[in-house]
Amino acid sequence: GLEWGEGVALVHPDGGYLAKMGVGFRGEDLREDLPEQAAGKVLSGGTGVTSVGGDIVAYAPVLLFPKSGRKEAGYWVLVERWPEGVVFASAREYRRTFLFLGFGAGALALALSLLLSRRLTGPLMALREGALKLGRGELDHRLSVRTGDEIEDVAEAFNQMAEQLQGLYHNLEEKVRKKTEELEEAYRELVRAEKMAALGTLAAGIAHEINNPLDGIQGCIARIRKHPDDPERTLTYLDLVEEGLERIGRVVGQLLDLSRSRELSLSPTDLNRVLEDTLALADYQLRKGKVKVVRKLDPELPRVLGDGHYLGQVFLNLFLNALAAMPDGGTLTVRTFTRDGWACAEVRDTGVGISEEDIGRIFDPFFSKRPSGEGTGLGLSVSYAIIKEHGGKVEVESAPGRGATFRVLLRTVR
Structure with a gap:
């Protein structure tokens, strides 16, 4: 022993x-x-x-x-x-x-x-991993810790917290979805309101563009009735009637296209054609306001990825703003060109210009320097949003008394 x-x-x-x-x-x-x-x-x-x-x-x-x-x-x-x-x-x-x-x-x-x-660190490591997963957004992760001590209590509290967070996240997600839908609908309403305001401005011009060919058609019909037996003259008058009706159809078609509400749809678009059609709509108001239109459109301009309907609304806003900035008449220059892979549409006026302080605010909703009751203050704001949806850019250059230049840049289609 x-x-x-x-x-x-x-x-x-x-x-x-x-x-x-x-x-x-x-x-x-x-x-x-x-x-x-x-x-x-x-x-x-x-x-x-x-x-x-x-x-x-x-x-x-x-x-x-x-x-x-x-x-x-x-x-x-x-x-x-x-x-x-x-x-x-x-x-x-x-x-x-x-x-x-x-x-x-x-x-x-x-x-x-x-x-x-292992007994001490295993559950602690599980808690740590669970916290990391929760931080990464894995809100459905739950811990399974059975130690019969305080660590198990902490794990159970962690699971309860994760469940509450998951419920709050789903509620928040649903609220954000609803608010997003409300904002999108409000935005569409703003676009429609601005569009209607622009059409209201064009109303007199549209009436003029329709009345002129109607007067001609009525005159041709009167002459046909006066000379019913002269087929050659009748055919000439019928050609004039057909031409007048086509002109009315074009105006009504442009008006309907501008007023129609639809989703933005991007496709290869001829920017020069959009500008020409929009200038045609605003032609009466521009002539009435003594505004000379100078076109400098690049015939080789590539097509852009855009929606002609919404781009027409943008340029109509720019043309009407330029008209309002030149109360005593002036020159409106519309130019297209390419720059660094972008297709550019430039709208330049010789009006009163914009102060440096206001340039930073002109795209804010409801900002306007016009007298109360003239304009909605939404035109440039809506136009800016439309161009952003196209993936494009808007540039502005101006100074008081020196006119203003708006430049719309859009992606080209190869």
Whole structure:
């Protein structure tokens, strides 16, 4: 059996025994079996050998988290106590025994530390991963932690929070969808309102464009009735009637196309043709306002990816704004050209110009410098939004008394 002084113990840093074997450790605490000075050395966390009352005491720390390599993370102390006679008489046997016991104790300590580490860090890592997934928007992620302690309570609270967040997200998503639909409908209403305001401005001109050919048609019919037996003259008058009707049809068609409400549809579009058709609509108002129109349209201009219906509304707004800026008449120059892969339509007037302060606000909804009751203040705002929907850009250059230049840039189609 073991003699006095022999034994092996696994000691907590506070001196309490975690496990012990042999008669060398009979007390409940290391300090009961070793002198205070020797016990202090053993519990210091160092490695060493000391002599106590004819016995050899060897000690070494066993890290609870070996991968960290830091004693601050936690350690125990392995202690062996043997009589000096046994040590020096059988050093080789002692060494083998010491190594065996040391490896065994070390393996036991490592297994215990790994078990504790997994038990403690596993649920914590699951909590961390769950929080990261929640932060990435994976609101349906839930934790499954069954530890029977406070960590399980935290995991359950986490799951409740995730469920509440998921519900709030769905509610918010639905509210955003509804508000988006309301805003889109409000925007469409603004576009329609501005379109109707522009048509109201054109009403007199449209009536003039229809009345002129109607007067001619009535005159031709009167002459046919007066000379019913002259087939040659009748055919000439019928040709004039047909020409007048075609002119009315074009005007009505342009008016219907401009007033019709429909979704934006992008396709290859002849920008020069859009400008010509829009100028034809505004021709009466421009002539009545003593505005001379100068066309500088590039015949080689490539087609643009656009919607002629909505682009016509943009240019009509620009033409009517230019007309309002030239109350005493002036010159409206409409030019097309290409620049850095863009098709550009430039509308330049010789009107009163725009101050530097107002240039930054002209595209704001309801901003207008006209007298109350003239214009809606939506024309440029709606035009800007339409061009943005085309993936294009709008540039403005102006100064008080020097007129204004609006430049619309659109993507070309190859």
